[in-house]
Amino acid sequence: MTGDPDPQPLTGTVVAITRAACETWLADGRTLSCALAADLARVQRTALAVGDRVVITQRPAAPPLVTRVLPRRTTLSRPDPMDPHIERVIVANVDDVVIVCATRRPSLKLRLVDRYLLAIQRGGARPVLVINKIDLLRTPKLLEDLKEDLAPYRDLGLPVVLCSAHHGQGIPQLGSVISGRTCAFVGHSGVGKSSLLNALIGTATADIGDVRQGDGKGRHTTTSSALHALPDGTHIIDTPGVRAFGLIGLTHTQLRHGFPEFDDCHCRYADCVHDAEPQADCAVKQAVAQGQIASARYDTYLRLLADLPKTAR
Ligand SMILES: Nc1nc2c(ncn2[C@@H]2O[C@H](COP(=O)(O)OP(=O)(O)OP(=O)(O)O)[C@@H](O)[C@H]2O)c(=O)[nH]1
Numbered sequence: 001m002t003g004d005p006d007p008q009p010l011t012g013t014v015v016a017i018t019r020a021a022c023e024t025w026l027a028d029g030r031t032l033s034c035a036l037a038a039d040l041a042r043v044q045r046t047a048l049a050v051g052d053r054v055v056i057t058q059r060p061a062a063p064p065l066v067t068r069v070l071p072r073r074t075t076l077s078r079p080d081p082m083d084p085h086i087e088r089v090i091v092a093n094v095d096d097v098v099i100v101c102a103t104r105r106p107s108l109k110l111r112l113v114d115r116y117l118l119a120i121q122r123g124g125a126r127p128v129l130v131i132n133k134i135d136l137l138r139t140p141k142l143l144e145d146l147k148e149d150l151a152p153y154r155d156l157g158l159p160v161v162l163c164s165a166h167h168g169q170g171i172p173q174l175g176s177v178i179s180g181r182t183c184a185f186v187g188h189s190g191v192g193k194s195s196l197l198n199a200l201i202g203t204a205t206a207d208i209g210d211v212r213q214g215d216g217k218g219r220h221t222t223t224s225s226a227l228h229a230l231p232d233g234t235h236i237i238d239t240p241g242v243r244a245f246g247l248i249g250l251t252h253t254q255l256r257h258g259f260p261e262f263d264d265c266h267c268r269y270a271d272c273v274h275d276a277e278p279q280a281d282c283a284v285k286q287a288v289a290q291g292q293i294a295s296a297r298y299d300t301y302l303r304l305l306a307d308l309p310k311t312a313r
């Protein structure tokens with residue numbers, strides 16, 4: 001510190017958060033370790049996320065202080081696992097949320113993808129779907145089956161990339177889908193988020209950890225989110241793996257918007273929720289029966305519908 005009597009406030013981007021402190025990047029490329037103003041520190045896990053743009057006040061004899069969080073362009077949020085009424089912002093201001101899954105170890109969970117898609121839609125970022133560990137698919141038939149399972153997501157217009165962080169397949173494609181953008185890698189533990197980051201950067205930047213021998217689940221190796229810069233201007237926030245992904249305050253309208261493939265179905269009654277209505281009256285059920293709508297997606301819809309509080313229906 002220079003002891004400058006009236007330093008101008010700065011703006012920076014939060015790249016990592018620790019207890020009552022955070023690392024920020026400034027526009028001129030400097031990294032600043034900052035303390036958090038008391039009101040921010042108290043509600044740190046709701047008020048501040050990696051990717052946030054913040055106002056930083058410089059102080060002569062103390063570390064710079066983050067005093068304010070600027071309005072967010074996009075967010076990805078989930079309910080606090082301990083108290084589902086509290087919203088936790090996982091990342092802020094990303095262009096893309098890259099949902100990372102594995103073909104196996106841990107096994108592919110498309111229902112989790114559907115839940116992420118709803119949350120991403122609400123938060124305003126673009127979703128991208130990445131299926132890693134395709135090297136673990138031993139036969140061409142397994143690859144064909146996988147592509148069939150993913151067809152509904154391609155039909156929704158999502159970029160879908162199949163890759164292997166270990167063998168390099170699909171890494172250039174992933175690099176070009178997210179090139180120059182700011183994105184977050186999210187998904188279950190052990191699917192290879194950090195391995196993909198390393199493959200894209202070309203160095204062992206992030207720690208990676210084995211999956212458990214028995215059930216193939218990850219070991220929660222990444223414990224906090226951090227932003228990484230790639231030489232081509234792409235920014236990637238590597239996040240810790242989740243066990244589950246809840247949806248906070250989902251409404252029926254948001255649920256309906258989350259399944260745009262239902263839009264072309266004209267059910268007999270305009271307020272049809274495509275659940276207990278007879279198939280003769282429900283064009284969505286008919287489309288599922290005829291294979292025009294993926295039954296796995298419809299099944300996710302029914303589960304989410306059943307979880308909605310009655311007042312939200
Ligand atoms: N076979 C295979 N294994 C992979 C691939 N990518 C990652 N792995 C392995 O999967 C395990 C988990 O990788 P990580 O990159 O730590 O996974 P992560 O998603 O970051 O996990 P968390 O940080 O716990 O959320 C490690 O043993 C990796 O070596 C791949 O393409 N193929």
Ligand SMILES: [Mg+2]
Pocket residue numbers: 193194195207208221222238239240241
């Ligand atoms: Mg990781």
Ligand SMILES: [Zn+2]
Pocket residue numbers: 267272273274275277281282283284285
């Ligand atoms: Zn219907």
